[in-house]
Amino acid sequence: MAHPRPGNRITDHRVGRMGARLAGRTAADASAASNLGPALEPQETSLPPDPAGPQRIEAEIEAEIEVEIEAYLAAIATRLASLCLAGPRRARQAIIAELRDGLLQATTANLEQGLRPQQAAQAALEEFGDPTAVAAAFAPELAGIHARRTALTLTRTGPLVGVLWIAALAAIHAPPLRHGLTGVWLAFPLVGLGLATAALGTILAVATTGRPSRWLPPRPRRAPTAAAMVAIAAMVVDLTLLGMLAGQAISAPTTLTTLSGFGSHGAAAVVVLAPVASITRLALSGRATRRTLAARASLA
Amino acid sequence: MKAEVLKGHLDGLLLAALEAGPAHGYGIIHALREGSGGRIDLPTGTIYPVLHRLERAGLISGSWSTAGRPRRIYKLTAAGHRALEGERSAWREFADTVSALLEGKASPWPTPDPATA
Numbered sequence: 001m002a003h004p005r006p007g008n009r010i011t012d013h014r015v016g017r018m019g020a021r022l023a024g025r026t027a028a029d030a031s032a033a034s035n036l037g038p039a040l041e042p043q044e045t046s047l048p049p050d051p052a053g054p055q056r057i058e059a060e061i062e063a064e065i066e067v068e069i070e071a072y073l074a075a076i077a078t079r080l081a082s083l084c085l086a087g088p089r090r091a092r093q094a095i096i097a098e099l100r101d102g103l104l105q106a107t108t109a110n111l112e113q114g115l116r117p118q119q120a121a122q123a124a125l126e127e128f129g130d131p132t133a134v135a136a137a138f139a140p141e142l143a144g145i146h147a148r149r150t151a152l153t154l155t156r157t158g159p160l161v162g163v164l165w166i167a168a169l170a171a172i173h174a175p176p177l178r179h180g181l182t183g184v185w186l187a188f189p190l191v192g193l194g195l196a197t198a199a200l201g202t203i204l205a206v207a208t209t210g211r212p213s214r215w216l217p218p219r220p221r222r223a224p225t226a227a228a229m230v231a232i233a234a235m236v237v238d239l240t241l242l243g244m245l246a247g248q249a250i251s252a253p254t255t256l257t258t259l260s261g262f263g264s265h266g267a268a269a270v271v272v273l274a275p276v277a278s279i280t281r282l283a284l285s286g287r288a289t290r291r292t293l294a295a296r297a298s299l300a
Numbered sequence: 301m302k303a304e305v306l307k308g309h310l311d312g313l314l315l316a317a318l319e320a321g322p323a324h325g326y327g328i329i330h331a332l333r334e335g336s337g338g339r340i341d342l343p344t345g346t347i348y349p350v351l352h353r354l355e356r357a358g359l360i361s362g363s364w365s366t367a368g369r370p371r372r373i374y375k376l377t378a379a380g381h382r383a384l385e386g387e388r389s390a391w392r393e394f395a396d397t398v399s400a401l402l403e404g405k406a407s408p409w410p411t412p413d414p415a416t417a
Contacts, residue, residue, distance in 0.1 A: 076345075097370045098348060102326035104369070106344070109330075129343020137346035141353060214357035214383065 061117040068121045069103050072131060079135035080142065083298060088145045095138055103128060140220035143295040144209040147227035150288045151205035154234050154281075155198060161277045165241055168274035171267035172248060172255045187244040194237035201229030224296035231288040238278040238285070245275055306340050310350055311359075312387035313340070315380055318360060322375035325351055359383050 073096050080092045103124050110120035128134065204226035208216060216222075249256055256271065306313070317323070317331045329347045332340050351374060354360045359380035365371045376384070 094372075095348070098325060098372045099345060101324070101369055101371045102329075102344065102348070105324075105326045127343070128345035133343060134345035134348075137349045138352075141349050141356075144356070209356060211356075211358040211379075213353075214359055214379065218353060 065107060065117055065121040068118070068125065069100065069107070072103070072125050072128075073100055075131035076135050079132060080138060083135065083139045083142060083295070088142060088149065091142060091145050099128070099134075139295075140218070140299055143220065143299055144223040146295060147205050147223035147292055148209040150227045150292060151202045151230045154230050154285055154288065155202045157234075157277075157281055157284075158195070158198070161238075161274070161281060164270055164274040164277050167270040168245070171271055187240050187247075190240045191237050194233045194240065197233035198230045198237070201226045201233060205230065220299040221296050224292045224299065228289055228292040228296060231285040231292060234285040235282060235289065238282045242275055242278055242282075306336065307342065309387070309391070310342075310347075311354060312384065312391070314347075314350060314354060315359060315376060315384040315387065318374060318376045318380070319384060322373050324365075324371050324373050328374065354380070 076099065077092065077096050080095065103121075106124035106127055107117075107120045110123050111117065113120075115123060205223050207213070208219075208222045208226060313332055314328060317328045317335070323331070325348050326344070328351065329344050332347075351360065351362070355362050355374070358377055360374045361377050362372050362374045365373050
């Protein structure tokens with residue numbers, strides 16, 4: 001740890017003011033901050049006054065410290081961004097803000113120990129560790145946030161897409177009982193399996209990234225795996241439904257031209273909207289599959 | 301003491317550091333470093349994610365303090381207090397057992413009486 005070196009000292013008085021500002025202390029914080037190090041007591045020193053004026057020097061020193069710390073934070077931010085592709089941006093910004101506060105506090109503590117400003121900042125950066133290692137330590141957290149959000153987003157599209165397809169099937173006269181559970185309804189076990197898998201994956205993704213995780217040993221890959229399960233299941237469901245409609249169009253094209261229910265315009269709309277919704281969601285779940293699997297692979 | 305052994309108890313140690321009251325991340329990590337006499341010398345930046353994981357698990361709660369520069373303050377939740385107590389009793393049981401076996405001390409556990417068994 002840093003030891004006061006007389007030759008390196010700038011006046012305690014100045015360090016005190018700068019330190020307090022760097023630490024972002026307020027009156028309310030004072031008690032919390034006091035346990036971080038010995039209380040700072042301004043001392044009179046015999047050093048001659050700085051000809052350039054203390055204000056300017058302080059500003060320059062602060063700017064230097066800031067440049068070093070911001071460069072380090074930028075290195076971490078870059079690595080975080082590359083971990084999860086376009087992962088959760090707000091979570092990344094929060095991480096950087098929290099690290100910035102910690103680094104400035106560490107720098108202040110070092111200044112109070114008598115290190116020169118640049119050494120103080122450098123020692124703080126060393127204490128925090130290699131940017132790659134810090135970013136890697138955050139990777140499971142970010143992957144978890146991304147996985148949870150992916151699973152919930154895909155699940156939320158379920159009811160809308162489901163209603164559109166039920167309406168579309170009703171419009172093309174494919175109610176199950178009239179056809180004795182043949183034709184398009186043959187696809188339904190596969191759709192059911194997909195929905196069950198998606199539901200299970202969502203429950204897993206939410207549980208492993210939320211409160212229940214306190215009872216589970218930390219396994220970084222669990223949440224991305226669960227989210228990938230949801231995304232793949234969603235793809236299976238959509239492909240099945242689209243295949244079903246294509247099959248219907250080939251085997252009984254007249255059912256698609258003589259629509260009923262909802263008025264003819266409404267019927268035509270749902271028969272078009274249902275596949276459009278599924279194709280849109282296919283793009284979404286395809287991208288989600290790629291990203292969650294990439295995040296999963298990048299985690300140890 | 302081996303750093304790996306201490307690292308295995310990091311969750312409990314972080315919870316213990318918050319028992320006295322709310323603190324910010326750097327304060328918690330600093331307390332851990334000082335309290336261990338420097339034996340816990342993990343890179344500070346890699347401990348923040350552990351705090352985030354504990355927060356997700358609902359053992360601690362974090363909030364941004366708005367006064368001055370953004371600062372995240374953590375405090376122990378009721379579940380966190382319970383988890384800390386659990387860690388403590390598990391540790392005592394472990395330490396007592398290992399002491400009894402390694403140092404030949406009297407076992408803290410009453411031996412079952414064969415007459416009543």
